Every structure is written in C-alpha cells, then in structure tokens.
Amino acid sequence: MKKLIIFPVLLFTLFLSGCFADPVQEELLVYLNEELPAITNLEEDAIAAYESATGANYTSDLDLYDVLSLDVIPTYQQFTDKLEAIRLKTDEVRGVHEIYIEGANLQYNAFNKIISALEEQDRGMIEEANTMLDEARKLLRDFDHGIEKLAEEHNIELSENFDPGTTD
Incomplete structure (x- = not known):
C-alpha cells in the first residue's frame, strides 16, 4: 500500500x-x-578594429577608411545578421533582444556614415555619426540593464564579468 501512495505523490510532484x-x-x-x-x-573584433584606428590610435583618414571598409563594416555586418537571426519565443527576452538589435544597427549605420563622411570629407557627417554612436552606446547600456533586470526577476545569477554587449 505504501508504494501506491508514494508513486502518486511522486507523479504529482513531477x-x-x-x-x-x-x-x-x-x-x-x-x-x-x-x-x-x-x-x-x-x-x-569589429569594435577592436574600430578602436585601433580612432581616438589616440588615429593616424589618418585613409587608415581609418581602410579599417572601416575592410575590417569593421564587414565583420559588424556579419554580427548584426546573426543577431537578427536569433528567434526568441518569450516577449520579455525578445523585447530586450530588440534593444540590442536596435543599438547594433544604429552602430553599424554610424560606421557606414563615417565611410561616407571620409569619402566626401564632410565634417558635419562625422559629427552625425558620433551622435549615432553615442545613441547606440546608450541602447547597448539599456540592453545590459534589461538583461540584468530579467535575470534578477527570474532568479538567474549573472557572473561578475557579465557584459553581453559592447557598451564602453
């Protein structure tokens, strides 16, 4: 008789x-x-390449153009394509993922605007691209915060070095 009682309890628990x-x-x-x-x-890889030719590492417009056109943009395009290919079922995770996609696409478009600005030698376009990069960084920080919030709400402990996006 005990076996009959334990089995239904175990089945009910499962x-x-x-x-x-x-x-x-x-x-x-x-x-x-x-x-x-x-x-x-x-x-x-794309961000590291970009940083290797900007800021304190900037040497010339031609070098920046080459790094953007040969390394940064093709690699970042692969990244955004794969990021957009991720299919999620839950609204919560999908919503946070969409923020990442928006930030990544904005950053990709900024890199392309820099290429155009260098081709046209248009300082105003460089400023527009920098504004776009600033907004992309904000979106990527929003993504990080969204992930942290979801993890907390759903009892997931993130590692101390959690950094899914490149948020500088």
Whole structure:
C-alpha cells in the first residue's frame, strides 16, 4: 500500500514542477549561455578594429577608411545578421533582444556614415555619426540593464564579468 501512495505523490510532484517551469528563465539562460556567446566575438573584433584606428590610435583618414571598409563594416555586418537571426519565443527576452538589435544597427549605420563622411570629407557627417554612436552606446547600456533586470526577476545569477554587449 505504501508504494501506491508514494508513486502518486511522486507523479504529482513531477507534474507540479512542470507547471512551474519558467519559460523566460529557460530562454534567457539559452540566450546568454549559447546564442550570444556564439556571435559576440564578431562584435568584439569589429569594435577592436574600430578602436585601433580612432581616438589616440588615429593616424589618418585613409587608415581609418581602410579599417572601416575592410575590417569593421564587414565583420559588424556579419554580427548584426546573426543577431537578427536569433528567434526568441518569450516577449520579455525578445523585447530586450530588440534593444540590442536596435543599438547594433544604429552602430553599424554610424560606421557606414563615417565611410561616407571620409569619402566626401564632410565634417558635419562625422559629427552625425558620433551622435549615432553615442545613441547606440546608450541602447547597448539599456540592453545590459534589461538583461540584468530579467535575470534578477527570474532568479538567474549573472557572473561578475557579465557584459553581453559592447557598451564602453
């Protein structure tokens, strides 16, 4: 008789645990541990290349043009294509992911505007591109904060060096 009582209780417990599964938690874990790590190296490579030719590392417009056209833009295009290809089911994770896509696309468009500005030697376009880069950084910070908030709400502990986006 005890076996009959234990079995239904165990079955009921398994049934309940299935009912309380958190689809946002599950999707966020896959997103952070599998999907983003598979592509963020492209973003990191593009940003590193960009930084190698700007700021204190700037040497000439021609060098910046070459780095943008040969390294940054093609690599960042691959990144944005793969980022946009990620398909998510939960509204919460998808909403945060859309912020990342928006920031990445804005950054990509800024890189292209810099190319155009260099071709046309248009200082105003450079300023527009810099404004776009500032807005992209803000969106990428919003993405980071959104991920942190979702992780907290769904009992996911992020590592101390959590940095899914390049947010400087």
